[in-house]
Amino acid sequence: MPAERASTVSIEELGRRARAAARILANASTSQKNDALLKAADALLAHAAEIQEQNSLDLAAAEAAGMEPGPLDRLRLSDARIEAMAQGLRQVATLPDPIGEVLDGWRRPNGLEISRTRVPLGVVAIIYENRPNVTSDAAGLCLKSGNAALLRGSGSALRSNLAIAKALRKGFAAAGLPEDCLVLVDDATHETAVGVMRLTEYVDCLIPRGGPALIKSVRENATVPVIIDGDGNCHVYVDASADEDMARSIVMNAKTQRTSVCNAAESLVIHADLAETLLPVICADLEAAGVVLVGDEASRIRVASIQPATDDDFGREFLELKMSVAVVSSLDEAIKHINRYGTGHSEAIITTDLDAARRFTREVDAAAVLVNASTRFTDGEEFGFGAEIGISTQKLHARGPMGLRELTTYKYVVWGDGQVRT
Amino acid sequence: MPAERASTVSIEELGRRARAAARILANASTSQKNDALLKAADALLAHAAEIQEQNSLDLAAAEAAGMEPGPLDRLRLSDARIEAMAQGLRQVATLPDPIGEVLDGWRRPNGLEISRTRVPLGVVAIIYENRPNVTSDAAGLCLKSGNAALLRGSGSALRSNLAIAKALRKGFAAAGLPEDCLVLVDDATHETAVGVMRLTEYVDCLIPRGGPALIKSVRENATVPVIIDGDGNCHVYVDASADEDMARSIVMNAKTQRTSVCNAAESLVIHADLAETLLPVICADLEAAGVVLVGDEASRIRVASIQPATDDDFGREFLELKMSVAVVSSLDEAIKHINRYGTGHSEAIITTDLDAARRFTREVDAAAVLVNASTRFTDGEEFGFGAEIGISTQKLHARGPMGLRELTTYKYVVWGDGQVRT
Numbered sequence: 001m002p003a004e005r006a007s008t009v010s011i012e013e014l015g016r017r018a019r020a021a022a023r024i025l026a027n028a029s030t031s032q033k034n035d036a037l038l039k040a041a042d043a044l045l046a047h048a049a050e051i052q053e054q055n056s057l058d059l060a061a062a063e064a065a066g067m068e069p070g071p072l073d074r075l076r077l078s079d080a081r082i083e084a085m086a087q088g089l090r091q092v093a094t095l096p097d098p099i100g101e102v103l104d105g106w107r108r109p110n111g112l113e114i115s116r117t118r119v120p121l122g123v124v125a126i127i128y129e130n131r132p133n134v135t136s137d138a139a140g141l142c143l144k145s146g147n148a149a150l151l152r153g154s155g156s157a158l159r160s161n162l163a164i165a166k167a168l169r170k171g172f173a174a175a176g177l178p179e180d181c182l183v184l185v186d187d188a189t190h191e192t193a194v195g196v197m198r199l200t201e202y203v204d205c206l207i208p209r210g211g212p213a214l215i216k217s218v219r220e221n222a223t224v225p226v227i228i229d230g231d232g233n234c235h236v237y238v239d240a241s242a243d244e245d246m247a248r249s250i251v252m253n254a255k256t257q258r259t260s261v262c263n264a265a266e267s268l269v270i271h272a273d274l275a276e277t278l279l280p281v282i283c284a285d286l287e288a289a290g291v292v293l294v295g296d297e298a299s300r301i302r303v304a305s306i307q308p309a310t311d312d313d314f315g316r317e318f319l320e321l322k323m324s325v326a327v328v329s330s331l332d333e334a335i336k337h338i339n340r341y342g343t344g345h346s347e348a349i350i351t352t353d354l355d356a357a358r359r360f361t362r363e364v365d366a367a368a369v370l371v372n373a374s375t376r377f378t379d380g381e382e383f384g385f386g387a388e389i390g391i392s393t394q395k396l397h398a399r400g401p402m403g404l405r406e407l408t409t410y411k412y413v414v415w416g417d418g419q420v421r422t
Numbered sequence: 423m424p425a426e427r428a429s430t431v432s433i434e435e436l437g438r439r440a441r442a443a444a445r446i447l448a449n450a451s452t453s454q455k456n457d458a459l460l461k462a463a464d465a466l467l468a469h470a471a472e473i474q475e476q477n478s479l480d481l482a483a484a485e486a487a488g489m490e491p492g493p494l495d496r497l498r499l500s501d502a503r504i505e506a507m508a509q510g511l512r513q514v515a516t517l518p519d520p521i522g523e524v525l526d527g528w529r530r531p532n533g534l535e536i537s538r539t540r541v542p543l544g545v546v547a548i549i550y551e552n553r554p555n556v557t558s559d560a561a562g563l564c565l566k567s568g569n570a571a572l573l574r575g576s577g578s579a580l581r582s583n584l585a586i587a588k589a590l591r592k593g594f595a596a597a598g599l600p601e602d603c604l605v606l607v608d609d610a611t612h613e614t615a616v617g618v619m620r621l622t623e624y625v626d627c628l629i630p631r632g633g634p635a636l637i638k639s640v641r642e643n644a645t646v647p648v649i650i651d652g653d654g655n656c657h658v659y660v661d662a663s664a665d666e667d668m669a670r671s672i673v674m675n676a677k678t679q680r681t682s683v684c685n686a687a688e689s690l691v692i693h694a695d696l697a698e699t700l701l702p703v704i705c706a707d708l709e710a711a712g713v714v715l716v717g718d719e720a721s722r723i724r725v726a727s728i729q730p731a732t733d734d735d736f737g738r739e740f741l742e743l744k745m746s747v748a749v750v751s752s753l754d755e756a757i758k759h760i761n762r763y764g765t766g767h768s769e770a771i772i773t774t775d776l777d778a779a780r781r782f783t784r785e786v787d788a789a790a791v792l793v794n795a796s797t798r799f800t801d802g803e804e805f806g807f808g809a810e811i812g813i814s815t816q817k818l819h820a821r822g823p824m825g826l827r828e829l830t831t832y833k834y835v836v837w838g839d840g841q842v843r844t
Contacts, residue, residue, distance in 0.1 A: 023761065023785075023787070026787070027784055027785055108804070108805075112804075114805060114806075122787070122817060204817045204818070205817065219622065220645065225648070225817070225818035227818070243840070246839075250840065250842055252842075253842035253843060257842070257843055339445065357837075361835045362449055363449060365445070365544070366833070367834060368833070368834040368835075369833060369834070369835055370836040370838065371836065371838060372839055372840055373534055373836055373838030373840070373842075374842045374843050376842070376843040377534060377838075377843060378834070382530070382534075382843070383536060383834070384528065384530055384536075395543050395544065395627065395647070396543070396627055396647035396649070396818060396831070399831050399832055400833075401834075409818070411789065411822075412790040412822050412823075413783045413793075414790060414793065414799060414800075415792075415793045415794070415795075416792065416794045416795030416799075417668075418668040418671065418794055418795070419796065419799065420674075420676075420796045420798070421675060421679055421796050
């Protein structure tokens with residue numbers, strides 16, 4: 001059975017420890033943080049045998065509990081995966097340190113000099129499911145951005161997470177930083193998840209990484225500030241003016257290159273002018289790749305194999321070889337459709353018409369709007385951030401892919417020489 | 423009695439209207455938005471008699487219900503206050519439009535061109551208490567930043583707010599923008615406040631403006647993203663190296679220039695080296711201005727009139743002529759004290775020591791850290807933002823004074839020529 005309960009320490013106490021570590025970490029130098037990341041990578045490899053031993057206990061328990069092969073695979077820590085975790089930490093060490101950047105600054109008429117300086121958030125909490133590699137990835141990104149990480153993984157991976165955290169904490173300590181730069185909640189009951197969501201005094205930001213049930217629970221229970229890493233019901237709109245080969249290639253890529261990810265396309269929206277000509281070709285491409293199509297009346301008139309779509313289908317993130325199809329009579333209608341059904345993640349237009357491209361990018365309300373490119377590019381790595389902690393679908397604080405910069409806030413520093421207010 | 427219930431329209435329907443208006447407003451030009459602000463200012467003045475008539479009904483009801491003179495005064499809309507509201511809208515029209523600013527942009531090795539562009543949040547909800555001028559101020563700032571405002575004021579000001587909103591909506595419509603750029607919740611029951619806090623589908627950001635009870639209710643009930651405009655338990659730390667005249671002047675200003683505001687100082691922290699010399703002088707200054715002092719043992723040894731402080735006193739935002747006093751033996755101790763009791767608002771150091779100044783600005787965790795200046799400067803106007811919607815004490819999204827820029831988010835716009843992911 002999963003090792004749900006191991007702890008006798010309260011969530012408040014864990015929060016307090018993370019906060020104390022965060023105060024020190026916030027002022028650590030870049031070289032000390034990089035050193036800690038490299039030492040943590042070494043420690044992961046040095047403890048690989050122990051980590052795999054604990055992982056095999058998690059795997060056995062999960063298998064006995066009837067876990068499906070997919071999740072079971074994501075739980076497994078092969079040699080290659082442990083090497084990849086270590087490599088990830090080394091990679092984060094090479095990224096620029098966001099802390100200390102002066103975002104802007106100015107002088108006021110009374111002589112006050114004001115600057116806005118990038119600082120860490122403080123304590124970043126992450127609640128995540130299954131994959132134990134998140135323990136290492138998240139802790140590394142938090143450390144580099146000067147934040148203590150308060151991590152609460154799932155019961156299925158608890159033994160693996162504990163072993164990984166133990167190694168990482170040793171590495172951090174070897175570089176002279178507090179072990180509590182990573183605090184793992186060593187108890188994966190429902191109460192500890194809710195406890196983290198309500199740790200107002202100690203948590204500056206919570207990023208839930210998981211399915212709709214977790215997101216719903218966070219919305220209902222959280223009293224701490226939250227960044228929602230939500231669904232991606234992404235559309236590709238093929239405009240009347242689209243280059244047909246480009247449209248075929250991008251729709252195929254966006255739908256089928258990897259189906260289980262949030263930036264995969266779930267819906268094809270196509271201009272009526274192309275319904276007779278290009279739509280059947282794209283549908284044939286998709287069906288040859290195993291995609292099941294559901295669509296509106298206008299699409300079904302042109303392509304007999306399209307099944308009728310419900311309104312619910314248009315709002316759904318399938319995450320599998322399934323796609324909804326809608327035929328629209330204008331760009332306006334396309335934008336309206338996408339703003340209605342989209343989840344504000346990534347929306348693409350295929351067009352050669354400058355005006356259509358400009359209107360689409362302005363009027364579609366999403367974290368990323370793409371012109372003549374696959375929705376699959378909305379990603380921290382692809383955007384050049386070097387690493388990614390998630391993709392925000394909310395508008396507050398961070399939107400779209402979140403790298404190190406998105407794990408920071410700012411502070412106003414004001415220099416005077418005795419100014420008082422009159 | 424307050425006119426609590428006037429509505430038959432659901433909160434969801436109000437949210438839907440605000441969302442529809444926000445879609446149009448997001449793409450309005452700067453000149454159209456400025457025109458709407460000027461026309462709204464004109465409409466306020468044209469409807470001044472009607473607004474004052476409704477305000478007198480609110481005032482009579484509030485007086486009959488036993489409202490205190492202070493709040494009663496804040497509820498009153500004199501000619502000068504209506505003129506000030508109109509002037510405020512005209513002032514917002516003169517501010518630069520934050521929307522459309524390209525924050526940064528870069529090209530990826532595969533040729534994709536990515537830019538990050540400032541866009542409106544969408545629908546900004548504000549729950550506020552008593553003061554009807556907030557209706558106009560908030561609606562103006564939201565409009566200029568391209569956001570529809572969903573406003574929920576208090577029952578005591580409902581008739582005044584309705585009259586103000588009616589005038590503003592006329593002004594917006596006269597400029598060709600949707601009336602629903604301002605949606606006032608015309609029902610001030612507890613249910614509508616909670617309804618706004620949970621309007622996940624329509625509200626992109628909620629800013630509560632009110633006392634601790636409102637903030638607590640928002641933390642407990644809100645499922646929408648929130649910016650907390652919280653308490654200011656602000657400190658002035660007088661370092662061992664401080665210029666004594668400057669210290670006296672800044673402590674007096676920070677404590678007494680205006681006591682009821684969040685950036686007023688509530689606590690004096692002073693280095694032990696000055697406890698015998700400067701502390702009695704500062705305390706005499708403060709007491710002469712009517713300030714009641716409560717302090718720790720070390721301060722009371724030096725100044726007999728200081729009453730004993732409880733731990734609770736050090737954590738309290740007095741908002742009146744009362745101040746806590748703590749004597750510390752080092753800069754470290756001062757920073758620790760401030761990080762323990764502060765609310766992350768504004769913290770000042772008075773010093774001539776460069777190292778102390780640099781350490782204080784780095785290590786004190788607050789929205790604003792000030793060197794040799796009064797805490798009273800943490801303010802949108804004083805920072806040069808031209809206007810202020812509130813002062814954030816959280817770290818997510820916006821920290822410190824919030825002007826137009828803080829009412830925006832960004833969108834990634836990605837230009838390609840057929841890129842697909844491999």
